[in-house]
Amino acid sequence: MNEQIGVGVVLYNPDLTRLRNNITALKKQSQHILLFDNGSSNLAEVKAIYATDQAITITGFNDNRGIAAALNAIMIFFQKKHFNWVLTFDQDSLPPETLLEKFLPYLGMNDVAIISPAVWDLSESSTDYERTENPFDYIEQCITSGSLTRITDWQAINGYDERMFIDLVDFDFCRRLILSGRKLIRVNQAVLRQEIGHSKQVMVFSRRIPVDNHSTFRKYYQARNSIYYFKKFRAQSDRKVYWDEAKLYIKTLFFERDKWSKLKSISKGICAGVKMPAVKWQDERNIK
Numbered sequence: 371m372n373e374q375i376g377v378g379v380v381l382y383n384p385d386l387t388r389l390r391n392n393i394t395a396l397k398k399q400s401q402h403i404l405l406f407d408n409g410s411s412n413l414a415e416v417k418a419i420y421a422t423d424q425a426i427t428i429t430g431f432n433d434n435r436g437i438a439a440a441l442n443a444i445m446i447f448f449q450k451k452h453f454n455w456v457l458t459f460d461q462d463s464l465p466p467e468t469l470l471e472k473f474l475p476y477l478g479m480n481d482v483a484i485i486s487p488a489v490w491d492l493s494e495s496s497t498d499y500e501r502t503e504n505p506f507d508y509i510e511q512c513i514t515s516g517s518l519t520r521i522t523d524w525q526a527i528n529g530y531d532e533r534m535f536i537d538l539v540d541f542d543f544c545r546r547l548i549l550s551g552r553k554l555i556r557v558n559q560a561v562l563r564q565e566i567g568h569s570k571q572v573m574v575f576s577r578r579i580p581v582d583n584h585s586t587f588r589k590y591y592q593a594r595n596s597i598y599y600f601k602k603f604r605a606q607s608d609r610k611v612y613w614d615e616a617k618l619y620i621k622t623l624f625f626e627r628d629k630w631s632k633l634k635s636i637s638k639g640i641c642a643g644v645k646m647p648a649v650k651w652q653d654e655r656n657i658k
Contacts, residue, residue: 378444436535483523486512597643
């Protein structure tokens, strides 16, 4: 596989069986794999499996510094090794063995910063993921897992926003790339299976409603970052922040477990988001 492409996987208390399956698929595509740990309690078990594997490097933080910090560290690692692109993954994704093969024809598109797959959430039906009959489509946003990112474009917009920690980190990154004049594409024949925690679908008046069942910890960041994102891109985004917060409350109240602790966490997140200073995207490249 192309020597200019690295693969970075962010770990946080990974399921070892799933991790083995994912690494097996990724090793068929690249011999340059970085496992970047975000303070996992089972890191010693991960090292016991892969410490002697020449295709794999294991490093990370001693504590959980968030997905954005881990992604930036992965990009820096491969930038120092003079790679051009990085394929990023989290531990909830099931990579197809031909993913990079399907991405390779598009590396020559010089205006493209991210090449992404069509994503199939396994909690949904097999017809729910978005794709067309076109070889590829230009898109506005994508998740980081399964996406191939050009390192020079990551650097040009000063990387992922570590103030966000987790949630909307990927959409924030995509928004800044597009506002900087870069493009994102989805390769429709590359399908990434994504199994997100305990997510499910509920039917309300014949309409399917996604319910993520994220932890109390995640609810805080979902609420906080939605407001932060809105303030950051107020002039450019059509995001309806108050409706987003209302939907988060409603779905948590009616469809999730531990609802009262989660609702309290959402309220704290909203308060934190209102107080959180937001730097305009145009100024971010001047901050490090």
